[in-house]
Amino acid sequence: MRTRLAVLAIGFSLLLPTAQVAQAAPETGVQSSSQGDLTGRAAAIAGTPKQILSTIPVVSPLRNGFKQGLFPSLTSKAKDKRGCTLYNQMLIKLATKTPRVGGGCKLTGGLWTLDFGAKTTTKPSDVRLAKLLPDAYIWGQGASQWTPAQRSAFSTAVSKVSSSSKMRSRPRPIIDYSGNYIINNISNYWIVSRNNIAMTNRILNLMINNADPDQIELARLQLTAPALFQAWTVATLMNLKAWGLSLSPNMAANFQVNLDNCLAEICKINYTVPNEGSVFNIVAVPQIASEVAVENPAILASYSAPTMPAVGRDLFGIHAPADWFSDVKSGTEGPTDPATIPTVPVGYVRMWDTETTWRDLEPTKGTFVWRKLSKQIETAQVLNAKVMMVLGGTPAWAGNGSAADNPKSIADWSAYVRAVACKYGPAISSYEIWNEANLQTFYTGTPAQMADLTAAAFKEIRACNPNALVVAANTTSRATGSFGTFFPAYLEELKTRNWPADAYSVHSYPTASGGADDRIRGVAQFRTMLALSGAPFTTVFDSETNYGLAGLGEGKIDITGDKAMALLSRSYIDSVRYGFGSTFWYVWTKSPDPKFGIQLTPANTDEQQAWRQTYDWLIGAQLQRCATPKDGLVVCQFSKGAENFSLVWYGDASDASPAFTPSKGYFGPLGSNCQTLRGADCAGILNGTAPLGFMPVRISGAPSAAAVAIPASISMTPEGVAVGLNQTTTLTVTVLDGAGKPVFDQEVRATATGSARFEGGNTVKNGRTNAQGQLTLSVTRVGANAAQVGTITVVPDTGAASLKATSTLSAPTGIVLKTAVVFAVSQGTVTGTAPAFAGSSIELVVSSPAGVFMQRRFTVSVDADGNFKKNVLPVRPGFTVYAIDNPSTPTKSNTLIFR
Known part of the structure; x- marks a missing residue:
């Protein structure tokens, strides 16, 4: 293996020995x-x-x-x-x-x-x-x-x-x-x-x-x-x-x-x-696979250019098994039951649990029963929705009796696919090769055999319906064992066959107790697998999702109200974030389906409202970016025509009722109007009088007049700190408005006098507050006089001379223990400062827990800067330690417990 030389420097002057550079x-x-x-x-x-x-x-x-x-x-x-x-x-x-x-x-x-x-x-x-x-x-x-x-x-x-x-x-x-x-x-x-x-x-x-x-x-x-x-x-x-x-x-x-x-x-x-x-x-591993939004407080300051195409109706997919009166003997086919037709707007319908698999369509070799598939397609057309058909499900005659069998004859499979594709032509927009092929419940063949089925179907569909998408066999994401073994192997087999697929799909059901963030974990792993396999960049689908589904040691969890609304909405917003062409909700039914936590029926008005509101927000919008200004807060920015808007939420519905009450004007640059999933006004979030939770809200309109909060107070902690010469510590500046809320992006001017200095020896430093209204300063006490005091003064750049805060840096006195850590069996390390004893020695007193009498003393040297470090033994977690300078008239330190 050749050695490639590069340079990675840290404030150095460099000699570059050869081409590659890290500097x-x-x-x-x-x-x-x-x-x-x-x-x-x-x-x-x-x-x-x-x-x-x-x-x-x-x-x-x-x-x-x-x-x-x-x-x-x-x-x-x-x-x-x-x-x-x-x-x-x-x-x-x-x-x-x-x-x-x-x-x-x-x-x-x-x-x-x-x-x-x-x-x-x-x-x-x-x-x-x-x-x-x-x-x-x-x-x-x-x-x-x-x-x-x-x-x-x-x-x-x-x-x-x-x-x-x-x-x-x-x-x-x-x-x-x-x-x-x-x-x-x-x-x-x-x-x-x-x-x-x-x-x-x-x-x-x-x-x-x-x-x-x-x-x-x-x-x-x-x-x-x-x-x-x-x-x-x-x-x-x-x-x-x-x-x-x-x-x-x-x-x-x-x-x-x-x-x-x-x-x-x-x-x-x-x-x-x-x-x-x-x-x-x-x-x-692509950045789009990351399950965590990029930390970027600047997203609160302005909008940017779109980075993705406009969201189309295709995003909102659904499963909606149609039901109708049918008399096979007389040939009567009644109208579809209205209760089984979704009343929410949809752009795509996936055929699954609709009695339209190969096993249903060709129960006997060469004899096809088309009426159920035709009726399901007719219902989708009423909705003005595209159709995705799942091809798999082996007839008894074509395998060994189970629908999960790999077909014995690839010719039988090809003939079936040809018959469907040629009969329905453009009425079917996409064909998914198999359902959850990574699970033995649905498929017992090998990844190579599934790749053969995919290649054969691709050929037949291209011949009869060249505009249809061929979607590779999908995988679940929460069954990580088979997900992590079958799916990568399947992708590798597809690669050897020159990628006979136009799109790839996943079923992103999280664990029963998991929320939208848990769903993202599976989505991120799916996107990672596709990228690492070298799959051509193409369309990706989430062809089944819901929440609260039993399994993996958890029972089913019913989810209703705000949590159901938030999870449903987040599913589609997150699908835009992760570049999914369509996400298919499972399932619209006439009455509740006992398998799923969130129901979507004619009676579930909250869930329907969340669907419609999210649909209105997203259709026609172009994603600009998503970022996290502070932990738990996500902001996704969009363009829709000439309008900019943001979808914003804090935490996840699976969390314990998280909430964040921003200061007035915190979201001001993003807009002056706020709308909830229920369509209500949420001006309180913009005014700093109401909390933002896991329910996404839409912020739009002209920037708020109160976009720039006015500082009313400034403080700095600690107000006094003992620091040895040439040692550094941190001070935290906090700026609040008149309501006691943090002031974001406020410029603060800091001045160092006496023995205090900032990085590089500077006496003046400017900075801006973060989302918590805080600014951290690194300061050092310098000089030859060990007793000289340093002062840091901070003022917000508002012109109000009365707003200022100070902190004093002085020489330490006494002994301070900083850490007591067990790092190996019976071995520990103690660190601390004792500037008054620089160049001399002190004693550490280590004691066992109460009830087990043991006490040992260790002499430790204090260096010229007043710092010390000592390895001690024997110790275990729970032992205590303090330091003294003289056993007869001791200056005693604080006491620490070994961790």
């Missing part, structure tokens, strides 16, 4: 780069780690099919011509200074940077290699469709950093840094010191044992070594982005919080990340 870039937003050194490759991406995180899709993991050995292993004994195992090959590639390779692959003269720049070594024996993420995680986030060669490339490729100067000097944050942390490589591996291999293994084991690690567990690991964890976060982001992988939801949320709180330069500067995956023809 520090100007402070801008995320941008694509088409640099000359990336000729013939997909564009690089540029931005801060936070901005790059926003471009990585968030998709729930699918680990089906994973087993150890699919990726190269560092324990492999295979050797190259130099006698080097993979472990030593990677040591050579990852070296800061390339070592000489002697007999038996003895490495000498090399230099390695450990723990992201915390230290260096010339001894290979000091180096421990670890994967940034375990193979199982990589597999579940997009590598499941990679070839062995692509997996090998991911595991062994390295993009190196080369630098001619060291990182510029900066004050050290309060978090325990032992050096300037840097990202040396875009690589699957990182070089770890012996001291940190235990933490590394805990990270990997957490993700091996849990496909989407719990955020609390991740936060605990971060406390063990905050700076190292932050560097690992940035390195992981770079690697995932470079190879087109996704993040699991909890990992993405943890990374978001981690980067929000990171004060280190490594988290703040801009990078240009090369597209490593494109070198090996790896298809990236």
Whole structure:
């Protein structure tokens, strides 16, 4: 495997050794780069780690099919011509200074940077290699469709950093840094010191044992070594982005919080990340597959240009089995029962549970019964709706007796498809090959056999009805076992047959207790599978959906009222977000269907209202963008002719009654009119007097006159903070209006005097408040005088001199414990500050829980900056610790409990 060299810099001057580049870039937003050194490759991406995180899709993991050995292993004994195992090959590639390779692959003269720049070594024996993420995680986030060669490339490729100067000097944050942390490589591996291999293994084991690690567990690991964890976060982001992988939801949320709180330069500067995956023809997980809207508070400020075509009537599909009086003997066919004809506007009708499968149409070989299919098509035509017909369902004579059998003869199948397509011609707009082929209930054949049926049907339909869409056999998304095994294999078989399908479909039923966000998880995985398989970009359908459906260990859940309305509406809004051509609600019936949580019958007026209102909102509209200004809040912007409008909601109907009361004018730039799903006015949401919940509302019209809220108060917390010299802390500024509501996007001017400074040594800093009316400032206490006080003063840029807040930075006194973490069996770490004892030592007192008497004392040295860190043993979760300076007349610290 060739080694490709690139450069990834963090505030450095750089020497570029060869073509491929990953470098520090100007402070801008995320941008694509088409640099000359990336000729013939997909564009690089540029931005801060936070901005790059926003471009990585968030998709729930699918680990089906994973087993150890699919990726190269560092324990492999295979050797190259130099006698080097993979472990030593990677040591050579990852070296800061390339070592000489002697007999038996003895490495000498090399230099390695450990723990992201915390230290260096010339001894290979000091180096421990670890994967940034375990193979199982990589597999579940997009590598499941990679070839062995692509997996090998991911595991062994390295993009190196080369630098001619060291990182510029900066004050050290309060978090325990032992050096300037840097990202040396875009690589699957990182070089770890012996001291940190235990933490590394805990990270990997957490993700091996849990496909989407719990955020609390991740936060605990971060406390063990905050700076190292932050560097690992940035390195992981770079690697995932470079190879087109996704993040699991909890990992993405943890990374978001981690980067929000990171004060280190490594988290703040801009990078240009090369597209490593494109070198090996790896298809990236598409952004449209992300189940989380991009975080972007700026969406509240203005509208943008449309990014999708206008929504047509086809979006609103339905199942509506018609019922009518029929006397076969006399040939009498009465009119359709009006109660079985939907009274809501629909654009597409899918034929399923309508007695129109192959088994129904050709009960005896060569003898067709057309009357039921003809009547169903007639009913769809009354609705001015297109027709999708499901072809599958094997007659007893064509298989072994079950409708789920694969047909014994492909010729019988072809003859049937030909008969239907030629008889009905353009009356049928699309043909779906089979229903839920991933489930044994409906199909017992193999993916290859289903691909053969698809190819044969494609040929026959093209001959008789060339304008009809051929929709591949659909899959469910909530039965993740068969979804993750059958469907990818089926797509691979279709690929070998040159993709004999015009469209693909999924059934997106969530779990019984799941809501619209749960449905999106399945949709995201479906879109990911299509992209990774290389399926041509084409139409996608959600050909069955509803909520509350029993299964997977849950009983059926009845859903009514506001929740039913919200879920129905969200289903169609989200389908536009994810690019679905049609979504088919299951089902319109004369009376309630006991299988489903949400009913759509003549008597269900709430559900009908939600359908009609959403239909009116969406038909003819073009999606501009969707984004999340704050956690839980989603804003989707549309154009409809000359009008702009937004559909907005907070939380999901499956949550415990979430609500968000915005400040007056919070949504002002989006419009001055508000309409609910019930058609009522919701001006209170715009005026800050009513909460926004999971029910989508429509905001439109001219921007509100009160779009800019007027600040009435400003505060800063903490008002006073003890900070050691050359240490950094954060202050939070909050701006509220006269009603006590947050003021969004308010410019704030901050001034530092005395020993206080902002990043880069600046004394003045301007910033704007977020959706919570808050602005976070990173400040450092500098100077030679340990007692000198610093002051930060903030004022909103309103001209009102009376509005201001101050905070004082002073020298710490006493001893403060910051963390007490158990990081291995019986081993723990304690960190803290004791500026008054800088250069001397103090004692830690560790005690066992009450009832089990044990107390141990540990002497710990305080460094010149007043910080200390001590590994102690034995400890377990629940033990307590405090610090003292003198046992006889002690200055005692706070007490912490080991976690």
